[in-house]
Amino acid sequence: MLDAAALSGNQALAAACVIYLGVVFVTSRGLIAAPRYRALLGRIRDCRARIEILSAIDSDPTTQATCTAVERRLDDLEKHGTVVWRLLPRAGVVAIPLSKLASAWRVLHNAERRLLRLEKDDETGILLRSLSLELAASKHPADVELAATLSGAPGSGPEASALLIASYERLHAREDASIDAEFEQHRIALWLATTGVGVLLALGMALDHQLTMLLGALGGFLSPVIGVLRPQPERPRSWGVLVLAPVGGALAAVGGLLLVRLLADPDLNLLGQVFLDNSWDAPNQPLALTFALLFGFSGSLFSRLAATATRQFAPPAA
Structure with a gap:
């Protein structure tokens, strides 16, 4: 009777661990990585739309070459296996590794800064003022200081363009560092959870x-x-x-x-x-x-x- 009860308890514990691992997988893919991946795809589409506009309004060979290079880089992000894992190219997503997702955000940020170099003076002024207002509402002291610098900058010209690119580079670097730290914590938690389930099963049998x-x-x-x-x-x-x-x-x-x-x-x-x-x-x-x-x-x-x-x-x- 005791052996039967112990066997039943082990089976219940094993079933709970299997269900828990399934929940952890769904959480990792559907609740942690998937929202970030959908946001990444939205930003990629925005970049593609901006490339079409820049290619249509400027026939300069340098602009066309830059747009083509950036578009190829965006194609790499959407290529099968670059960011997500699928069984087939058109099949559903099997997994979204957090390390690949963090690298994809870095590539996207670099592509966005490349496109900023091609903006005209009027668009540069709009982006500069918009970024200044956004940073002024931030609670981060460095953002408020940067907003003051942007508000006093000229609205056009090479200096405004350089300041805009440098500001976005600074913000992107901080965002990339935050994403790396967040995903690292998620990876540690998932590893500890998976290892802990194995420890529980071993203790349950012993x-x-x-x-x-x-x-x-x-x-x-x-x-x-x-x-x-x-x-x-x-x-x-x-x-x-x-x-x-x-x-x-x-x-x-x-x-x-x-x-x-x-x-x-x-x-x-x-x-x-x-x-x-x-x-x-x-x-x-x-x-x-x-x-x-x-x-x-x-x-x-x-x-x-x-x-x-x-x-x-x-x-x-x-």
Whole structure:
């Protein structure tokens, strides 16, 4: 009977892990990468429209050659396999690697600055004033300073064009750095989530704590849900936190019960007999399951308990 119950618990844990990996894949492709990729395609279309206008109003060979080169670069971004992975050229998107997407944004920014060099004086003046108003409304001190510089610049001529290109280069560099940092955090979170699922499956086969892990994962899921439902959330939740919360909750639940058992051991006797009887050695007791849910819900609770256990073994201060 115990073997059958353990097998059933392992099957439930494995099914939950498989479903979770599917959710992580959909989240990575459909909720993180896909919106950025659709924005990239929109900007590419805008560049193509601008190329058509510039080619029609200026027959200079340099302008035509630049437009052709930029258009070929944009063609490379839309080529099969450059940014997205498809089974067939016209099939649906299978995956959008974040590293490729970040590189594609850099290429697009470079193409946009190339087209700025071809703008006429009247269009340069419009772009300069528009960028100045946009930066003036920013909360970043450097943007306000740059807006003041742009507002005092001439509206046409080589100096205005150079200032406009330099301003966009600065903004693009900051945007590229922000995208790289954001995508790096997403990649780390996805790797930790995938590795954590493997650890959960290994622990589930070695220990009789399948229900503990499931309740810890439930607690980890409820924590950001309740944070979103609060009238005034303390801070916006990132995708990395949302993806890692169930895995971290499941692992914290197992580790938390082990820490409770340690601190309730008769040799230490810091928590008492009730915690000793409802922790690691009795994971299916209602109180132990409640502990698992709480540990999964609150990472700070696990941290404080781990700090308490650490202090018991730390050498006394001199």
